[in-house]
Amino acid sequence: MPAVSVLMVFHRDGPHLRPAIASVLAQTWRDFELVLVDNGSGLDASDLGELGQDARVRWVHLPQNVGIPGGHNAGVAAARAPWVALMDYDDVSQPERLARQWAAAQTVGDDVGVISGQAERINAAGEPVGQCEFSLGPDDATRQRDYAAYAGAWVTQTSLVRREWLTALPYREVFPFAADLDWQARASERGAALILPDVLLRYRWHDGQTTQARRDEIERSRAVILLISQRRRAGRDERLAEALAELEGMSAAAAWWQVAEWAATEGWAEAAAYAARRSWVLERGWRRAGQAVRLIAALPAAARARAWRMALRGPVRALGVRGTP
The missing domain is CATH 1.25.40 (Serine Threonine Protein Phosphatase 5, Tetratricopeptide repeat)
Structure with missing residues (x-):
C-alpha cells in the first residue's frame, strides 16, 4: 500500500493536464499512487502515452461530469493511502513536494491533519507572475480557525491531508466552485494545519480556470x-x-x-x-x-x-x- 495518494480530478483533456501528471510522476520521493479522476471526459490511459502506462497511476472513470466536489469525493473513496495530496489538473508540483511534506508529516501529532505550503503563481505559458494567494504561518492554529471562515487559510492545491479527515468531512456539492473553502472552514474546527515555508507548487493562473470564470x-x-x-x-x-x-x-x-x-x-x-x-x-x-x-x-x-x-x-x-x- 502506498504512503500517499495524489488526487487529481479533471474534466477535459487540455494543454496543462500532461505537464501536471508528469510533475507528479517525476517526484523525487516515490512511495505514492496517482489517483486520476476522469470527470466524464472519456479520456483513456492510452491517450496519455507513456504517462498513462506508469504503474503508479490508478484511474477513476466517471461516466459524466459530476462536478468538482463529486469528483473529489470519488477520488478520496478510491484512495488507498493514509495521506492524500491534493492537486489541480493544470498546476505543476515541484520535484521535492512530496518528500518535504512526507518528512513533515512524520513530525506532527494527531491534531494536525493538513501539511501545506507555498505556491508560485504562473500564467498559461508557465511563466512566473508572483507568489500565490495568502497562506498563514505554521504555528497559528487558532488564527487558522478564525481566518478560515473568511477565506482560505492555506493553498488547497499544496495540501497533504489525512484521508480520515477527507472521509469525515466530504466536499459539499452545494458549493460547486468553492467546496474547498467550505472544507477548510470545517477542517480548521477539527484540528490544525502545518504550513511549510517551501514553495511546493506552481499554481496556474489563467482566464479559463474555474476561479476566474x-x-x-x-x-x-x-x-x-x-x-x-x-x-x-x-x-x-x-x-x-x-x-x-x-x-x-x-x-x-x-x-x-x-x-x-x-x-x-x-x-x-x-x-x-x-x-x-x-x-x-x-x-x-x-x-x-x-x-x-x-x-x-x-x-x-x-x-x-x-x-x-x-x-x-x-x-x-x-x-x-x-x-x-
Missing part, C-alpha cells in the same frame, strides 16, 4: 460559508439550504450585503462588518458605503471597535494573522 458564484458561496461558519461555531444549526435559497439569483454584492444584515442580527459584529466591506468592494459607491456605516453604527457599543477594525483593515490585520514566508 465563476467569480460571482464563488463570491456568493463565500458569503454563505462565512455565515454558516459563525452559526456552526456558536452551536447553532447552519440553516444552509435556507441561506442558499434566499441568495439564489442575487448579484455577489447583494448576497454579501444580505449576509451582513443576517450576521448583524445574529450578533456577529466582525462577520457583519466584513460582509458589508466585501459588498462595497464588489459594488463601490456612496450607497454601499452609507449602508455599511449605518450597519456598523447600529451594532452594540461593545462590538463597534472590532467591527470598524474589520471593515477598515480586513481579516488579515483585524485578526492579527501573519503570512508565510
Whole structure:
C-alpha cells in the first residue's frame, strides 16, 4: 500500500493536464499512487502515452461530469493511502513536494491533519507572475480557525491531508466552485494545519480556470460559508439550504450585503462588518458605503471597535494573522 495518494480530478483533456501528471510522476520521493479522476471526459490511459502506462497511476472513470466536489469525493473513496495530496489538473508540483511534506508529516501529532505550503503563481505559458494567494504561518492554529471562515487559510492545491479527515468531512456539492473553502472552514474546527515555508507548487493562473470564470458564484458561496461558519461555531444549526435559497439569483454584492444584515442580527459584529466591506468592494459607491456605516453604527457599543477594525483593515490585520514566508 502506498504512503500517499495524489488526487487529481479533471474534466477535459487540455494543454496543462500532461505537464501536471508528469510533475507528479517525476517526484523525487516515490512511495505514492496517482489517483486520476476522469470527470466524464472519456479520456483513456492510452491517450496519455507513456504517462498513462506508469504503474503508479490508478484511474477513476466517471461516466459524466459530476462536478468538482463529486469528483473529489470519488477520488478520496478510491484512495488507498493514509495521506492524500491534493492537486489541480493544470498546476505543476515541484520535484521535492512530496518528500518535504512526507518528512513533515512524520513530525506532527494527531491534531494536525493538513501539511501545506507555498505556491508560485504562473500564467498559461508557465511563466512566473508572483507568489500565490495568502497562506498563514505554521504555528497559528487558532488564527487558522478564525481566518478560515473568511477565506482560505492555506493553498488547497499544496495540501497533504489525512484521508480520515477527507472521509469525515466530504466536499459539499452545494458549493460547486468553492467546496474547498467550505472544507477548510470545517477542517480548521477539527484540528490544525502545518504550513511549510517551501514553495511546493506552481499554481496556474489563467482566464479559463474555474476561479476566474465563476467569480460571482464563488463570491456568493463565500458569503454563505462565512455565515454558516459563525452559526456552526456558536452551536447553532447552519440553516444552509435556507441561506442558499434566499441568495439564489442575487448579484455577489447583494448576497454579501444580505449576509451582513443576517450576521448583524445574529450578533456577529466582525462577520457583519466584513460582509458589508466585501459588498462595497464588489459594488463601490456612496450607497454601499452609507449602508455599511449605518450597519456598523447600529451594532452594540461593545462590538463597534472590532467591527470598524474589520471593515477598515480586513481579516488579515483585524485578526492579527501573519503570512508565510
